[in-house]
Amino acid sequence: MLQDLNIASRMARRKILGLDHEETLSSTAMIGAVFLAGARWTEAEALFVQVIQTRKRVIGEEHPDTLISMANLILTFWNKGRWKEAEELELQGMETRKRVLEEEHPHTLTSMASLALTYRTQGRWDDAEALFVQVMKIHKMKLEADHPDTLTSMANLASTY
Structure with missing residues (x-):
């Protein structure tokens, strides 16, 4: 309907x-x-x-x-297991957000975490770890230690380890 x-x-x-x-x-x-x-x-x-x-x-x-449309396509690639294509689009989106919004903006951090998840899914542990560490440090600096976004970034890093 x-x-x-x-x-x-x-x-x-x-x-x-x-x-x-x-x-x-x-x-x-x-x-x-x-x-x-x-x-x-x-x-x-x-x-x-x-x-x-x-x-x-x-x-x-x-x-x-x-950028939102690109994120929707990334979800489609994830569901189809097309990790390289998701990675390429995530890199574009992340770099654009860094340039336009700056690295500490919540949308940029979401892009960084998304790319890190894609790396982790591909078994690229070091690449995933590096991005998750960046995201976690920024969350700790900008938000409270017990803020849900900070805790999520910590959990993502922990599950990567």
């Missing part, structure tokens, strides 16, 4: 607003998220790629909506 409503909404927006309009892209991204949640990863991937390409062209690769 939800999927049908999203598809109808997307079709109407494409017709009225055009393919490049943000409302159309948002509808497309929502359908991709529904596909992702329903384990329809190939369909989700196709939509996320389309949204990323259009957003990069229309609003730029540094725009938060473009």
Whole structure:
């Protein structure tokens, strides 16, 4: 039902607003998220790629909506076990966030932790450890020792060890 409503909404927006309009892209991204949640990863991937390409062209690769679309595609790659492709996209997103938001921004730290998880999944323990240590140090410096983000970063590092 939800999927049908999203598809109808997307079709109407494409017709009225055009393919490049943000409302159309948002509808497309929502359908991709529904596909992702329903384990329809190939369909989700196709939509996320389309949204990323259009957003990069229309609003730029540094725009938060473009970076969110990249994160959705990364989740799709994770579900498909395509770790190298996830890693490449995570590196792009992390470097962009470092440049635009700075290293200590919560979104940058999330990107760093995501990349570290990908490294860990690939058995790249040293690379994962180095990123998890960075994330944990920044969380300890910026947040309380018992803050959930600090504790999560500590747990990620511990499970890497």
